Amino acid sequence: MSKIVKHGITRRGVLGAAVGAAAGSGALTGFPTIWAQNIKDIEIKHAGQPVTVLAAIGEQATKDLGFKVTMQASESADLLNRYLSQSANVDVGDVSLPYMKYLIGRNILQTISVSKFKQWDATLSLFTKSVYSDGRPASTQGIAPYTVLYATDAAGSKFASAPTEFLNGVPTITNADTLGIRPDLTGRPITSWKDLIDPQFKGKAALQDNPTVGVIDVAMAVEARGDVKYGNKGNMTKAEIDKTIELMTEIKKSGQFRSFWGSFDQSVNLMASGEVVIQSMWSPAVTAVRSRGIPCVFQPLKEGYRGWGYMLGFMKHLTGLKLDCAYEYLNWYTSGFAGAVVAREGYYSAQPMNAKKFLTANEWDYWYGGKPAAEDIHDPFGRLMEKAGRARDGGSFDERMGNIAVWNSVMDEDRYLTRRWNEFISA
């Protein structure tokens, strides 16, 4: 196994080139709108996942806005813990949709006013109205973005079931996950989630070692096989959890799973070394395998994708000038530069038309259009992602984000699920 993929080693140097290209487009105008003399002493601390709070974004924001923006990276559970226990040390934070359930009603976040958020109209209707861009209603299984977006009042004490003026956070990043496969080793086309539990791949399948995601992936598989019919895979009843864990335990005991992975690099290494030929995976992990010259596909499946999303939330302690700066940053963050950076990692911006302004036509066509790349595609750090001629797995934005079967979730019965998951792992 070769080296573990680590972001950020040559980040600054290489991103400079991308930034230069973007700035050349002339889109960076109109910032900042606060002209107070003292904003240069303000520092906005943006916390989030290591893959998305890239230092280059903070540096560009600092340059464009006139106050300092620093990025702070933590992995998911640590991140949530920081919000829960030390939210005073964070100003704005990326919150995954399910984690909103942990934060609302605890006096940690303050609401964002729709009228002060300038990119509202550019934001995906999938988030704001729960409909796909062609008007079809989106899946509501799991924690759908729409259900955690609005607050009932300015204090943000409860989720609102219909649109209001108050947002718990602003949608920023989203994507559709599916199974990663090794097409050279599966020996046949993979078309359905049920292939994850096909005995043909005994000892060669893997799952993410996380109760919520792992259980949902297996639920997709057992439902596709016709074993169970769920009301809501993202929010199972106790009986559904029991049934799923029972099936999972059976599958585990048959020796189906080679491993459960807990981190990005583990999933990459399992796949690259050939230990595993089919597994739950993240889009950048698939690319990381492929960048080693090993065939790996983020396989679209007929049952649809497992969707996820992030929102940018404001911490309660922000007031006055600092709050104004946070709004400035929010409006900047959603205006395209950051969306273009994460697009180059394979994530979608929740304001895609803004990101388009900062992407080359080739990048836009590849990442969002699903078209074969006209020239080589590079990641935010300048490394080769894809050779010219290849198209993105799963096709265009609408094909991928328009086919969400279930959203990442935290279930009402999560207490029970954790318990049963521990039983499953120890079985």
Next chain:
Amino acid sequence: MDASPAEMARLAGQRPPRPRRRLPPWAISWIQVSPLALILFVLFAAPTGLFAVVSFFDYDRVGIYPAFLLDNYKDLFTTPATWRIYVSSLRFAVIVWAITLFLGFNIAQFLVFHVRTARVRILLFMLCAIPFWTSAIIRTIAWIPFLGRNGAFNTMLMELHLASHPLDFLLFSDFSVILTYVHLYTLLMIGPIANSLSKIDPALLEAARDSGASRFQILRWIVIPLARTGIALGSILVFTQVMGDYFVVKRMSGGQSASIVSALSTEIQAMQYPPASANAVVLVVFVAILVGLMMRVVDVRKELVS
């Protein structure tokens, strides 16, 4: 030490000694133990007390609520997973203990009794110790590419035509977990045992030999009884390491075996602190009882003083 002559003269008692108020003996004892007591209190007793208290709290997704509930313990003891992970951790601990004891005792004995020159002995000790300068995490992960399906060892077997297909049990199995534990913890056994053995007077062994004792009898009746302290200390170290492990079992079993701490970690990841605390309390009590039993076999304190 480098006092000037004037100082010396003064110290030599030209002035009558001032009557000094002496602290009562109990106060002196307290002052003497206070640094350690403080460290133990702040870093051990207080956190332990805290999670013991939290283990009785109520919780939901939004928070934890002070209460005195036994539910967390009830859940813990009625879940089949609890019994399974304790049995599984104990099984790992006993197997690893037996292997490391066998290896550790023999290696220590070889180093102390059979290596003749001190220089070679130090060299060999260094060889044992140097791998421990790298982190346990690296030493764990390093096994993965070696043992994998297409890893170095399987490739070698295939090249040498010793196997027709890769051996899957080498990685992500109980085998790989035990192998890694043994690799990580054997030194913990070697150290204390070698220390005990080096205190044995060679004259004793010679006397036994002169009196006609066989090698086995010497081992059984002299060496092992005198190495008891080292064996007990090594056993405690290995046992507590395995029982409290999280990383090795998770990585080397590919997440397919659970340890007590990995179950606890799943609860923490799900923000369920009270049941995680209850789990921790039970683990601490359990390990304390085991260590207590080992201490009964050997009075480590007495042995260390002598």
